[in-house]
Amino acid sequence: MSEDTEAEETSAPAQRISSFVFAIILITLVLSLAALYFALTAYSTGDASAGVLLVIGFIGLGLSTYMLLQTRRSVMRLALKIQPVVTTISCQKCGFKNVREFERGDFVFKELGPCPKCNDKLLVSAIYREIKEKPKEERF
Amino acid sequence: MMTPQVNQWGGDPLSLVFQMVFTLIFVVFIFYGQRIQMYVMLREVEGSLLRLKYMRDEGRKAAIQTIKELGKPSNDPTGRVDQFLEYITIGPEAMDPAGVVWKLEHILDVQDTRFKDEVKLMAPSADLTQVNNLENTLEAAWALNLIYKIIRHYYMLGKKTLSLYIIMQIQMILPLVMREAEAFASALKAFSCGQPIGDGAGQLVAARLMYGHEKRKVEKDYLVSTIQIEGRTVHVLKAEGPGGNVGKPGEAIKQIVEENEGKIATMIIIDAAQKLEGEKPGDVAEGIGVAIGGPGVDQFKVEEALVKYRIPVNAVVIKEDIGDAVSPMRKEVFDAVDPAIERVKRVILEKTKEGDTVLVAGIGNTIGIGQ
Numbered sequence: 168m169s170e171d172t173e174a175e176e177t178s179a180p181a182q183r184i185s186s187f188v189f190a191i192i193l194i195t196l197v198l199s200l201a202a203l204y205f206a207l208t209a210y211s212t213g214d215a216s217a218g219v220l221l222v223i224g225f226i227g228l229g230l231s232t233y234m235l236l237q238t239r240r241s242v243m244r245l246a247l248k249i250q251p252v253v254t255t256i257s258c259q260k261c262g263f264k265n266v267r268e269f270e271r272g273d274f275v276f277k278e279l280g281p282c283p284k285c286n287d288k289l290l291v292s293a294i295y296r297e298i299k300e301k302p303k304e305e306r307f
Numbered sequence: 308m309m310t311p312q313v314n315q316w317g318g319d320p321l322s323l324v325f326q327m328v329f330t331l332i333f334v335v336f337i338f339y340g341q342r343i344q345m346y347v348m349l350r351e352v353e354g355s356l357l358r359l360k361y362m363r364d365e366g367r368k369a370a371i372q373t374i375k376e377l378g379k380p381s382n383d384p385t386g387r388v389d390q391f392l393e394y395i396t397i398g399p400e401a402m403d404p405a406g407v408v409w410k411l412e413h414i415l416d417v418q419d420t421r422f423k424d425e426v427k428l429m430a431p432s433a434d435l436t437q438v439n440n441l442e443n444t445l446e447a448a449w450a451l452n453l454i455y456k457i458i459r460h461y462y463m464l465g466k467k468t469l470s471l472y473i474i475m476q477i478q479m480i481l482p483l484v485m486r487e488a489e490a491f492a493s494a495l496k497a498f499s500c501g502q503p504i505g506d507g508a509g510q511l512v513a514a515r516l517m518y519g520h521e522k523r524k525v526e527k528d529y530l531v532s533t534i535q536i537e538g539r540t541v542h543v544l545k546a547e548g549p550g551g552n553v554g555k556p557g558e559a560i561k562q563i564v565e566e567n568e569g570k571i572a573t574m575i576i577i578d579a580a581q582k583l584e585g586e587k588p589g590d591v592a593e594g595i596g597v598a599i600g601g602p603g604v605d606q607f608k609v610e611e612a613l614v615k616y617r618i619p620v621n622a623v624v625i626k627e628d629i630g631d632a633v634s635p636m637r638k639e640v641f642d643a644v645d646p647a648i649e650r651v652k653r654v655i656l657e658k659t660k661e662g663d664t665v666l667v668a669g670i671g672n673t674i675g676i677g678q
Contacts, residue, residue, distance in 0.1 A: 249493070252502050252635045271500050274549035275511065276518055276677035294503050294675055295641040296634070307585060 188238065192231050199227025255293035258282035269294060345471050348478045352462045355481050356455070362492040363455040366448035367392065373444055373499040377437045378430020387429050391445055392452040394421075412604045422446070436501070439550030443498040443674060447491045447633070454488050486630060494633035498551060503675035505631040505640050509577040509598075512623075512647045513545035513669025514678045522678060528552050529559035530678060536652060538661035539572075544668040551674035556599055557608030560668055569616030572663035575651055576609075578670040579632055579640070580624035589639030590626040591646045593654065598622035599670050619658065623650050636675075 202224035209217035252269040256279060263284045279289040336343070367388065374384045396418050399410035426433070426441045433441060458477065465474035497504050503511065517532035525531050525544070532543045542563050546554035564571055578598040582588060597613070597620055599606040613620055625643045655665050 249496055250635070252497075252500075269500065269502060274501060274675045274677045275503060276514060277549070293641055295636050295638045297638045305585075 188234075192234050192238075195227050195231040195234075199224050199231060202227060250296045250298060252294060252296045254291055256289050257292040258285060258287055258289055260287040261285040263289075265289075341471055342469075345465075345469065345474055348471075348474045349462070349466060352458070352465075352474065352478055352481060355485055356458055356462055358485070359451070359455040359458055359488055362488055363448075363451045365492065366451040366495050369495045369499055370441075370445050370448040373441060374430050377433045377441060379432040380429060381431075384429045387425070388445070388448075391422075391425055391429075392449050394449065408604055408607045411602060415602060415604065436550035439552050440498055440501045440674060443551035443672070444495060447494045447498055450491045451488060454484060454491070458484060490630040490633050493630065493635075497633070497635045498674065501549065501551070501675050502635040504633055504672055505627045505636050506579050506633060506671040507636065507673055507676050508579040508625040508627070508640050508643065508647075509671045510545055510548065510669040510673040510676050511636075511641070511644050512577045512625075512651065513543050513667065514548070514673075514676050515644060515648060516541075516651070516667060517543040517545060517678055526555060526558035526562045528554035529556065531559070531563060532678075536655055536665075539655055539659050539663050539665050541655065541665045541667055542567075544666070545678055546669070546671075546673040548673035548676045548678055551672055553601070553670075553672050555605060556668055556670055557605030560609050560666065561612045563666055564612045564616060564618065567664055569612075569618065570664055571616070571618045571666050572659040573619045573621060573654070574613070574666045574668070575621045575623060575654055576668050576670060577623045577625075577647060577651065579627055581629055581632070582626035586626050587639070588627045588631055588637055589643035591623065591643055591650055592626065593621065593623045593650050595620060596622050598624055621654050621658070623647055623654070 202220050206217050206220035206224055209220060253266055254269045254273045256265045256267070257263065261282060261284050263282050273291055273294060275291055275294055277291040279291065281287065282289050371385055371388050374380065374388065378384070396414065399407055399414060401407050422442050422445070423438060426438050426445065430438065430441055458481075461473060461477040464470075465477065494504065496502070516534060517530070520532040520534050520543075522530045522532045524547070528547050529544055530547050532545075534541050534543060544556065544559050544563065546552050546556070560574070576598045578600065580592070580598065582590065597606045597609045599609065609620075612618070625640060625647055627637070627640050631637050631640065651667060659665055
């Protein structure tokens with residue numbers, strides 16, 4: 168059985184970023200880069216406006232990058248997470264245990280074929296999904 | 308040394324531009340602040356609405372696909388599924404509340420029969436277990452469609468009227484609505500495949516107690532097994548699985564109580580309960596009262612029987628999130644079954660004496676849980 172319990176994602180729909188929003192982001196990005204360029208030129212000539220242009224350039228660059236990341240994240244968020252479910256098959260007599268992926272038709276207490284070890288009947292003893300969460304430090 | 312250029316107002320041109328821009332922003336925010344806030348809220352609702360639409364479409368697709376796979380219909384079931392998703396149930400009038408429970412029960416019975424008949428028509432080759440699972444799948448898709456339509460209604464109404472208060476109301480409850488919708492979306496796969504869900508924790512405890520013992524059918528989709536625990540006769544009730552089924556625990560409990568002429572020393576009801584934020588999933592708690600959720604008809608019936616015969620009632624609950632209740636059962640919830648059984652046994656030993664009769668009932672959806 169695969170130990171990988173990372174959530175699978177269903178196929179996300181086509182990208183839905185509006186072209187208008189994308190154009191605004193692009194214009195902001197170009198203007199910010201221009202402001203940075205002018206800032207550098209002003210700095211080399213000793214112009215006092217270099218500092219202001221530098222601040223404007225960095226703010227614009229930060230904002231456009233953030234907006235671009237946000238639109239990308241909202242597209243990714245659409246996909247539904249499906250966590251893998253496992254079925255545990257065990258023998259009540261000899262304790263034989265087998266864990267496999269869930270198959271349609273499995274249910275708890277379903278009797279399956281004979282046990283490969285003792286020939287007694289095998290039973291579906293558990294069906295569950297395991298979520299591996301990072302332990303969080305709880306303050307409350 | 309360079310000196311900044313000075314204009315006729317005595318400042319440098321860059322400072323003047325900044326000052327004008329800030330003044331403009333200030334004026335715009337004074338007059339249009341609320342409108343800007345409204346557009347930000349609308350944008351947020353729009354994003355969630357897009358996700359709800361995606362979930363609704365996935366639900367519809369999953370329902371159609373499962374019907375085609377299990378039911379093998381001769382015609383395309385798409386039209387019938389779309390019709391099903393638009394079903395409405397009108398609750399009883401409660402101006403005169405006397406007898407409203409029976410009216411509600413009747414409406415729910417009619418709805419259940421109607422849903423089952425529809426599923427049988429859509430999926431003629433499905434067996435009883437598959438019919439129950441398909442019914443649950445369609446109900447989850449129906450719930451997603453309803454949530455989507457309600458949120459869309461308020462979004463469009465807010466946009467049309469430009470009323471901040473309409474938009475604000477929907478934006479405030481949106482995180483809770485989205486959680487519920489996510490739960491139904493993850494329930495789709497569980498229902499269509501017949502996987503046990505978190506809500507079935509109570510049924511799993513009952514199934515463990517009655518496994519290997521003789522069973523007989525009682526009222527409305529419930530089974531009873533009579534077992535012995537430390538010299539006490541214990542009637543264990545569980546909804547008939549493994550199909551998606553909650554049965555009518557109220558009727559079943561009432562029947563067992565009447566069969567024993569009310570001579571029940573104590574009753575223990577086991578169910579899944581919604582945990583509060585900060586509590587761990589799978590925590591077991593006990594107390595008193597009738598732990599039966601849903602529209603309240605079954606809880607009412609059990610309480611009537613309890614009062615009639617003065618039977619003490621105990622509750623053992625397994626805590627879980629609302630999302631976990633309709634998603635495939637978490638390992639933590641599954642592992643909580645053993646501690647819950649220990650609690651049940653402890654209550655029986657502490658509250659009753661040898662020779663007494665006890666009733667233990669598992670509550671919830673028994674999908675994916677046999678007996």
